[in-house]
Amino acid sequence: MQAGKVIGACLSCLILLLLLTAPAVAGPPDQAGQTYVVQAGDTLSGIALRFGVSIEALISANQIPDPNLIQVGQELRIPTPEVQKEIIPSSLPDEAGVHAAHTAPTSQPQVYIVQPGDTLYRIATRFGVAVEELVEANHLSDPNYLQVGQALRIPGTEFPTFYPPPFHQVQIGPLPIAQGQTLLVRVILQAPAALSGEFDGRPLHFLITDWGGWTLIGIHALQSIGVYSLVLHARPRHGEEVTLTLPVRVRSGDYATEDIFLPPERRALLDPKLVAAEEARMKAVYAQLSPYPLWEGLFRMPVQEERVTSPFGTRRSYNGGPVSGFHTGIDLGGEEGTPVYAPARGRIALSETLAVRGNVVVIDHGFGVFSGFFHLSQLRVQHGQMVEAGDLIGYIGNTGLSSGPHLHWEMRVFGTAVDPLQWTKTAFPTEVLSSP
Numbered sequence: 383m384q385a386g387k388v389i390g391a392c393l394s395c396l397i398l399l400l401l402l403t404a405p406a407v408a409g410p411p412d413q414a415g416q417t418y419v420v421q422a423g424d425t426l427s428g429i430a431l432r433f434g435v436s437i438e439a440l441i442s443a444n445q446i447p448d449p450n451l452i453q454v455g456q457e458l459r460i461p462t463p464e465v466q467k468e469i470i471p472s473s474l475p476d477e478a479g480v481h482a483a484h485t486a487p488t489s490q491p492q493v494y495i496v497q498p499g500d501t502l503y504r505i506a507t508r509f510g511v512a513v514e515e516l517v518e519a520n521h522l523s524d525p526n527y528l529q530v531g532q533a534l535r536i537p538g539t540e541f542p543t544f545y546p547p548p549f550h551q552v553q554i555g556p557l558p559i560a561q562g563q564t565l566l567v568r569v570i571l572q573a574p575a576a577l578s579g580e581f582d583g584r585p586l587h588f589l590i591t592d593w594g595g596w597t598l599i600g601i602h603a604l605q606s607i608g609v610y611s612l613v614l615h616a617r618p619r620h621g622e623e624v625t626l627t628l629p630v631r632v633r634s635g636d637y638a639t640e641d642i643f644l645p646p647e648r649r650a651l652l653d654p655k656l657v658a659a660e661e662a663r664m665k666a667v668y669a670q671l672s673p674y675p676l677w678e679g680l681f682r683m684p685v686q687e688e689r690v691t692s693p694f695g696t697r698r699s700y701n702g703g704p705v706s707g708f709h710t711g712i713d714l715g716g717e718e719g720t721p722v723y724a725p726a727r728g729r730i731a732l733s734e735t736l737a738v739r740g741n742v743v744v745i746d747h748g749f750g751v752f753s754g755f756f757h758l759s760q761l762r763v764q765h766g767q768m769v770e771a772g773d774l775i776g777y778i779g780n781t782g783l784s785s786g787p788h789l790h791w792e793m794r795v796f797g798t799a800v801d802p803l804q805w806t807k808t809a810f811p812t813e814v815l816s817s818p
C-alpha cells in the first residue's frame with residue numbers, strides 16, 4: 383500500500399511536512415558567426431534555447447520556410463544575440479509577423495515543446511492559461527492537431543524589446559520555470575550600477591560581476607501557477623535608479639498528491655515544541671549567506687547507486703485532510719552503512735544529531751545554496767570543515783524519525799526548498815539549458 387510504503391521509507395520526512403505550512407539560461411554572450419549542425423531529435427526551439435537566441439532570429443537568419451521542418455545534418459547559422467543599437471519604438475504595429483520580427487533581438491522566447499501524450503488542454507492547465515489564448519498566440523488552425531516536438535509560445539510573458547539604460551539585457555532561465563525549480567537571472571549592464579530586485583515581493587541578492595550580476599531564485603513548490611513580477615533595480619553611481627519589471631510565468635511542477643495515513647501514536651511521538659525548535663534551527667542554518675559560490679559545475683548524486691524512492695515535491699495530505707505540505711527533498715534508497723558523498727564543494731554548516739532528522743549534515747555551497755542529508759547512521763565531517771565534491775560525509779542510516787534506512791537529500795536556494803535533481807542536470811550558473 384502506498385501510504386504504508388511511504389511511511390516505511392521516510393517517516394520523518396512525512397512528519398516534517400506537517401509543519402511546513404507554508405539556466406539555462408541565456409546563451410553565452412558572444413557567438414558571432416557560429417554555426418550548428420542539426421542533430422537527430424533537435425527542434426528549432428530547442429536549438430534557439432540552447433544558444434540563447436529567439437526562434438524568429440534563427441528562422442530569419444537561415445530563411446527557414448517551415449520551422450517544423452528542419453533536417454538532420456542541416457547547417458544553421460546561429461545569429462549573434464543582437465545588441466540593441468537603437469530604440470525600437472514599442473508602438474510598432476503588433477500584428478502577427480511584425481511582432482515576431484521586432485521582438486527578435488532581445489526577447490527570450492517562453493516556449494514549450496510538445497511532448498508525447500500532450501493535449502492542448504493539458505498544456506494550458508500546466509501553464510495556467512486558457513486554451514483559446516494558446517490557440518491565438520500560436521495561430522493554431524486546428525487545436526486538436528499538435529505535433530510532438532512542436533514549439534508553442536506561452537502567452538503573457540513577452541519580454542521588452544528595449545531595456546532602459548543602464549540595463550543592457552536580462553537573461554533568465556530555464557524558461558518556462560516550474561514550481562520547485564531553481565531559476566537563474568543574469569543582468570547585463572551597459573555601465574556599472576548597484577543591482578537589487580525582488581521576485582514576487584521577496585528580495586534578491588546579486589553576485590556582482592564586471593558585466594553586471596546574477597542571482598538564483600528558488601521557486602516554491604507550492605507557488606501558485608501564474609505570472610509573477612521580477613523587479614530589477616539598477617542604480618548608477620551618478621544618476622537615478624532605474625527599475626525594470628519582467629513577467630515570469632511559473633508552470634505546474636506536475637507533482638503528484640498522496641494521502642498518508644498516520645496512526646495517532648506516530649503523531650504522539652512528536653513534541654510540537656521540540657519539532658518547532660528543530661525547524662527553527664534548520665531555518666537559521668539555511669539562512670546564512672556566504673557571499674560567493676563554492677560549488678562548480680554539476681552536482682553529483684550523493685550515493686553511488688542512485689535509486690530515488692520518493693521524488694521531490696509530492697504534495698501530501700494526512701488522514702484524508704487537505705494538502706498540508708510537500709516532500710522537501712528526494713529520498714534515496716540504500717542499505718544502512720552505504721557511503722554518502724558531498725555532491726559538490728562546500729563548507730559543513732551542520733553535523734549533529736537532531737531528534738526528528740536524526741544524524742544530519744548540512745553543506746553550505748555558498749551564495750545561499752545548501753544541501754541537507756538526514757537520517758545518517760554516522761557523521762564523518764565536522765562543523766566548519768571544507769569538503770570537495772565526492773568527499774565522504776557520512777553513511778546512510780535510519781536515525782531520527784525514520785522507520786527504514788534511506789537518505790533524504792534536500793537543497794535550499796536562499797531558504798526555499800528546490801528539487802536537487804535539477805542541480806545534477808544543470809550546471810548553475812553557466813550552463814545553457816536546451817529544453818524546458
Ligand SMILES: [Zn+2]
Nearest residue numbers: 392395713790
Ligand atoms: Zn524524504
